[in-house]
Amino acid sequence: MSKKALKVTSLIYSVLINDDLDHFTVSQMRDAYLAKVSSGIDQNEARKIVYRQILRLQKLGMLSKLSSDNVKEHCYNKTELFYQVGLRTVKDQDIKLDYQSSPKANGLLEERLKRCEVDLLTSIAESEEYMRLHESLPELKEHLESQYVQSRECSSKLLGKIKAIKSVILHQTKHSL
Incomplete structure (x- = not known):
């Protein structure tokens, strides 16, 4: 095969x-x-x-x-x-057109979901590293706390995107049966 x-x-x-x-x-x-x-x-x-x-x-x-x-x-x-x-x-344009016009865009949605999940894991690891650095480098407390907060905000946004994409996938799955 x-x-x-x-x-x-x-x-x-x-x-x-x-x-x-x-x-x-x-x-x-x-x-x-x-x-x-x-x-x-x-x-x-x-x-x-x-x-x-x-x-x-x-x-x-x-x-x-x-x-x-x-x-x-x-x-x-x-x-x-x-x-x-x-x-x-x-072409990048083809991907966008397929996503917008195809009723069976699950493949593209799944790919987007995977990208968001990878980004979320990266963001979580980043925030965890800021916490570890904060413990070992207290003189950088202000900067590290600021970076940590930004990283957590990014994680929250990505989690929202993941939930939205999963909701659309679920909706399309129900309507294609």
Whole structure:
């Protein structure tokens, strides 16, 4: 049974296939992605986009992670499954149009839900780290408390998004039966 090529945006496709990026860090893929982006996207937003794609491909077994002591130095490699399954492009506009016009947008909703869940876990880990840092670096109390509050607010917003997306998925599931 052959597997269907995985859909990714043309920019991600270009970085992974055309540039043949392999054995890379998130920062290296972000920089390659930024070099191809025509709009004024900032480094932080580009990192989030790239990291979501890396996590998605890793979860599907298409990338493997080589851990390092420094989280910024974790490397990702293409696996045999990557070469077997392959990637195909889909334009960002196509994704938005499908989401808006298709009554069976569960696939896109599920993908968005997964992205929000990953972001939520990241935000929770961030707030937990601020608390640990607060204990070991009391001289930075004011700054760390401010960062902690921002991180918790972000977590709350993401939780709200997750609940909304799950509600829509449930609604669509009930109406498609």
